[in-house]
Amino acid sequence: MIVFLIDADNLSSPAWVNEAITSAEATEGPIAVRRAYGSAENLKGLAESLRDWAIRPFLNVYLTKNTTDMALAVDAMELACQTPAPHTVVIGSGDADFVPLVVRLRERGIKVLCASEYRKMAPEAVKAYDGVIYVGRTVVLETATTKAPPAARKAATAAPAAKKPPAKKVPTAKKVAAKPAPAASVTPADQVTKDMVLAAVPKLKTGDWLPISDAAKALHDNKLLSKNASSARLFKRFPQSFELKPEKQPNQVRLTSAAD
Incomplete structure (x- = not known):
């Protein structure tokens, strides 16, 4: 049986x-x-x-x-x-x-x-x-292969790579002490994608529930969430991909769909 x-x-x-x-x-x-x-x-x-x-x-x-x-x-x-x-x-x-x-x-x-x-x-x-x-x-697999128009895919594979022109010799300039690089800024919320979230919080890929505080820390560390921003609000931008619980004041999150 x-x-x-x-x-x-x-x-x-x-x-x-x-x-x-x-x-x-x-x-x-x-x-x-x-x-x-x-x-x-x-x-x-x-x-x-x-x-x-x-x-x-x-x-x-x-x-x-x-x-x-x-x-x-x-x-x-x-x-x-x-x-x-x-x-x-x-x-x-x-x-x-x-x-x-x-x-x-x-x-x-x-x-x-x-x-x-x-x-x-x-x-x-x-x-x-x-x-x-x-x-x-x-x-x-079908979704991934149909994102780009056929003509664009054909052109991308057929067009040869353009050769770079030889670099021009530039007179040696006086060395100047390099300034320290400015601290990395936080990515604007409207530019954050689902793939960026999953890259920052790889534990979500298992589909198991994850404390939203752990996810928020990873997002902060990867400069995808500002200090005072709401991680729940960020996940709610992708309702087809992430599920929060409980509905009011959620404290857990998980990946629910493979759709982009």
């Missing part, structure tokens, strides 16, 4: 769910148990996939703690203790929180796979699984 348990608060795109199930069934066989756990909002966003694949939704009460992860883990261990036990469990989430569950399932002789959007997969969790099904790669 194959079981697929989806953390709908993490694997929240219908396209990702469809791709994950198709890939899992192609390599492992028909999936007998299909369940999705999450908030009402996220389960509603997966309504089409839930209907098409006959996935049972399990509504979770939204709290500040990881109650969705706990509900999924409890059901996974309950299924593992049944007779006969599943021979394969697929967990639809890249969160590192599930590593203890993965270890216990493997100790019971169950093969455990992970299905995750590749930018949300926690690097430290990869080796805990018997395999990882990455979804969403095709969309990201």
Whole structure:
């Protein structure tokens, strides 16, 4: 028996769910148990996939703690203790929180796979699984290759590099003591990009929640945020990429999307 348990608060795109199930069934066989756990909002966003694949939704009460992860883990261990036990469990989430569950399932002789959007997969969790099904790669690659117009890409590859003219000899000038370079100024807020934020705070790339104070310190150190500026306001400029919690006076932030 194959079981697929989806953390709908993490694997929240219908396209990702469809791709994950198709890939899992192609390599492992028909999936007998299909369940999705999450908030009402996220389960509603997966309504089409839930209907098409006959996935049972399990509504979770939204709290500040990881109650969705706990509900999924409890059901996974309950299924593992049944007779006969599943021979394969697929967990639809890249969160590192599930590593203890993965270890216990493997100790019971169950093969455990992970299905995750590749930018949300926690690097430290990869080796805990018997395999990882990455979804969403095709969309990201297509987006990257279609940004530049075809004519511009062709011209860029066809045009030879221009040769630099030989440097003119300049009479030797009297050496002057160099003045100390002025201190680097803070980048204006409207010029800060998502990629600049991720370069300054690489821990966000794991997709895990990060204290917003840690992120703010890294942004200050990299001159992307002035001393009196709000880090929450900066992250809110990229609503498709970063999520803050709680909604009022947020104290945590994470990367939620691969979209530019």
